[in-house]
Amino acid sequence: MDPSFQPTIDEQLLIRFLDGEASAQERQQIRDWAQADCQHQQYLEQMTWLWHSSAQAKDFASIDVPRDFKKVKARLAIGRQEAISQPLPSKTHWWKPLAKIAAAVVLLLGIGLGFKTPLRQLLFHRDNITEATTHPVTVTLSDGTRVHLNTNARLTYPESFPGHERTVTLTGEAFFEVAKNQEKPFVIASGAVLTRVLGTSFLVNAAREDSVLVSVVTGKVALFAPGKRTGQLTMTPGERGTYLRGALTKAPYRDVNLLAWKTGQLIFHNAPLREVANDLSHYFHQPFRLQTKELESCALSSTFNRPSLEEVLAELPLVLPVQIVRKSQVIMITGEGCQ
Amino acid sequence: MDSAELSLLNGLKAGDETAFEQLFHRYYPALCVYAKRLLGEEGQAKEVVQESFVRLYERRQDVTPVTSLKSYLYRTVHNACLNHLKQVKLHQGHHLLLQRQVPSAEEGDALELLELQEQIWQVVQRLPEQCRKIFQMSRFEQVKNPQIAQQLGLSVRTVETQISKALKILRRELADYLPLLLMAAGTLP
Numbered sequence: 001m002d003p004s005f006q007p008t009i010d011e012q013l014l015i016r017f018l019d020g021e022a023s024a025q026e027r028q029q030i031r032d033w034a035q036a037d038c039q040h041q042q043y044l045e046q047m048t049w050l051w052h053s054s055a056q057a058k059d060f061a062s063i064d065v066p067r068d069f070k071k072v073k074a075r076l077a078i079g080r081q082e083a084i085s086q087p088l089p090s091k092t093h094w095w096k097p098l099a100k101i102a103a104a105v106v107l108l109l110g111i112g113l114g115f116k117t118p119l120r121q122l123l124f125h126r127d128n129i130t131e132a133t134t135h136p137v138t139v140t141l142s143d144g145t146r147v148h149l150n151t152n153a154r155l156t157y158p159e160s161f162p163g164h165e166r167t168v169t170l171t172g173e174a175f176f177e178v179a180k181n182q183e184k185p186f187v188i189a190s191g192a193v194l195t196r197v198l199g200t201s202f203l204v205n206a207a208r209e210d211s212v213l214v215s216v217v218t219g220k221v222a223l224f225a226p227g228k229r230t231g232q233l234t235m236t237p238g239e240r241g242t243y244l245r246g247a248l249t250k251a252p253y254r255d256v257n258l259l260a261w262k263t264g265q266l267i268f269h270n271a272p273l274r275e276v277a278n279d280l281s282h283y284f285h286q287p288f289r290l291q292t293k294e295l296e297s298c299a300l301s302s303t304f305n306r307p308s309l310e311e312v313l314a315e316l317p318l319v320l321p322v323q324i325v326r327k328s329q330v331i332m333i334t335g336e337g338c339q
Numbered sequence: 340m341d342s343a344e345l346s347l348l349n350g351l352k353a354g355d356e357t358a359f360e361q362l363f364h365r366y367y368p369a370l371c372v373y374a375k376r377l378l379g380e381e382g383q384a385k386e387v388v389q390e391s392f393v394r395l396y397e398r399r400q401d402v403t404p405v406t407s408l409k410s411y412l413y414r415t416v417h418n419a420c421l422n423h424l425k426q427v428k429l430h431q432g433h434h435l436l437l438q439r440q441v442p443s444a445e446e447g448d449a450l451e452l453l454e455l456q457e458q459i460w461q462v463v464q465r466l467p468e469q470c471r472k473i474f475q476m477s478r479f480e481q482v483k484n485p486q487i488a489q490q491l492g493l494s495v496r497t498v499e500t501q502i503s504k505a506l507k508i509l510r511r512e513l514a515d516y517l518p519l520l521l522m523a524a525g526t527l528p
Contacts, residue, residue, distance in 0.1 A: 011503040012496060019477070019484050019502075050509050051478070053456055058479040059372040060460035062381060069363050072389050076396050 007043050009033050014044075018051045020142065024162060130155050132172075136261055141168070144179035145186065148262045151285055152207070173205040175262050178219075193243045196222045202235075203258060215240040215253055223248060257283070264306035273298040273320070277333065284309050287330050294337030295322065344408050351399050359396055366409065367392070369457050370416050373450075377420040387423060391415045413450060455516055462512045466505055473498055474505040 007014075009030070016022045017030050034041045130139045132149040139147045142160045149155055153172025161167075166186045178186045178197050188195040190206030200219020206212045214223055216235045223241040224232040225248065233248045235241045240253040257279040260266045266283060268276055274296050277288040286309070290296065298320050304312060313324050313331070322335035347365075350358025367388060374384035391412065395402065404411035463471060473491070476482045477498075484502070488495045 012499040015484070015499040015502050015506075021484060046510055047506055050459070050506050050513075053452070054459050054463065054474070054478040054509070055481065057456040057459040057463065059375060060368050060457055061479065063368045063371050063385075065364055065367055068367065068385060068389060069360060072363065072392050075389070075393050 005039055005043060007040065009040070014047065018048065020160070027159075128157055128159060130157075141166075141179075143181060143184075143186075146177040148175040148177075150174060150261045170204055170206050172207050173203070173261075175201070175203045175217075175259055177201040193223060193225050196224070211245070212243040213240060214242075215255075215258060217259075255279070266304040266307065268300045268302050270299045270301050272296060273300060273322075273333070276300045280312060280331075284312075289330060289332050291325075291332050291334040292337065294339070295333060295335055296337075298322065298335075298338040341407075348402070348404070348408050351396070352402070354399075362395075362408070363392060366412050368460075369450075369453050370412060372456070373413065373453060374416050374420050377417070378423065383423065384420075387419045388416055391419055409450075455513065458513055458516065459509060462509050463505070466508060470501045470505050473501040477502055 013022065013026055014030065017027060022030070030044070034044045130137060130149065131154040132151050135151060137149045139149065139155060139157070141147065141157055143166055145166070147155055147157075147168075150173040153170065153174050155174060156169040158167075161184060164184060166181070166184050168186075168188055170188050170190045176186075176188070176197075178200055186197050188204055190204060190212050193206075193212045195202075195204060195212075195214050197219065200221060201217045202219070202221050203215040203217070204212065205215075212223075214221060214235065216237050216239055218237055221235050221241070222232055223235065223243065225243060225246070233241045233250055235250055238252055238254075239250050241248060241250045256267050256269070256271075257265075260279065260283050266279060268279075271279075273290060277290055280288045300316075300320060302315065302319060304315075313326075316322055316324060316333065320335070321338060322333050325332040325334055347358045347362050351362065370388045370391070371381075371385050374387050375381050378384050378387070395412070395415070402408075402411065463474060466474060473487055473493075476487050476490075477484065482490070484498045485495055487493075488498045491498075
């Protein structure tokens with residue numbers, strides 16, 4: 001790698017490219033330039049990396065080293081012999097509850113990947129692909145739309161939306177918060193179905209090839225299957241549209257835990273155990289089953305916040321007359337029932 | 340352990356205050372950012388790191404780093420953060436259990452990238468005034484180029500030129516680290 005290498009590219013163009021302001025033609029120009037020569041490509045990699053990493057360097061802005069050293073020194077009382085020979089009592093208040101627990105941990109893990117993905121996308125694909133392989137992931141699209149992908153979901157989307165529609169492709173389950181734009185409808189292609197909206201939030205479950213579920217939280221959503229004579233289905237908040245084997249139907253839904261995978265909250269208020277098992281299966285991506293029909297007479301009232309599987313399995317026998325039997329992947333709930 | 344670190348450690352053991360200060364300057368910022376990303380909160384993060392330095396000084400005679408003083412410090416801060424999260428967890432009771440995937444202190448790549456971010460920060464601070472201002476608006480505050488131009492009463496072209504200049508200086512100043520970094524970040528297709 002030659003640090004003295006100077007590129008033959010229009011620098012302003014490169015900055016526009018990094019800033020996401022370049023036109024499709026300009027982006028192509030950059031891609032062509034990078035692919036022409038491996039030194040070009042390296043240069044672009046370095047500039048892209050610096051561009052992304054410098055945003056993360058912001059965290060160092062609020063650290064005042066000399067001031068904080070004075071604090072540490074005062075606590076140590078360096079120079080006072082007795083203070084050094086006797087450890088000072090700790091002044092940190094470990095018990096003080098944290099006001100805010102952010103998910104910044106993921107950021108650190110993401111640094112290594114943060115570089116690879118965007119550049120790959122910028123250079124080699126017309127469409128970006130985000131896949132939530134092990135845990136839910138949130139994607140913000142160029143129009144400000146936020147897509148929360150559940151585990152195993154996969155979203156394909158363009159870098160920007162220059163056309164008259166904003167179209168993305170989904171497999172699996174995702175919650176959409178679509179940025180309002182009356183001029184450009186937002187369209188989700190999943191299996192045979194298109195979901196079309198202007199600005200709203202709703203859940204799409206396209207986990208299976210032959211069926212799609214769309215649950216609306218806010219706004220109005222239209223569902224249709226192009227090429228099939230199903231017509232169009234319009235849904236409002238609280239309604240769920242279902243496409244199953246060529247037919248479109250809608251019905252109200254009342255699942256409290258619909259978005260548990262996104263919020264981490266599972267709420268059961270006198271909920272029948274059958275429902276509890278369904279919600280837990282969905283949340284943990286592992287089947288929960290009731291061994292006998294008698295168990296359907298049980299109801300659970302409890303709240304979980306980002307629970308682990310082990311916690312839930314430990315809690316159920318404490319509050320209900322049930323036992324848990326684990327058979328490979330399946331979690332079997334057994335017992336006499338609650339009559 | 341590099342020789343500079345070794346002499347700092349020896350100085351520390353001898354009760355040399357400047358050695359302690361140098362260690363602090365060398366590792367404090369990145370440790371704070373590390374802790375902040377674990378805890379999600381800056382004030383508490385600084386507190387944890389300062390406490391770790393206090394303990395380092397108090398126990399300096401017993402400090403025998405296995406690999407390096409640096410990894411010793413990261414491990415100390417890492418464990419202190421975990422302890423802190425555990426305490427919070429107990430405090431909030433049975434239902435509010437935290438599920439936290441915490442990277443281990445051994446994650447060398449993540450630490451190297453963190454140090455590189457610190458280097459970037461330092462280089463940015465040394466940029467010429469206007470160049471620094473524009474670059475910080477673009478990268479730290481995520482303002483788009485046309486908006487920067489508008490706010491500062493400059494042409495978009497000037498903004499782009501200044502950002503390009505900053506990136507080139509960064510590339511030059513960090514030239515030694517870039518090959519390493521590309522290896523850490525993974526190879527491209």
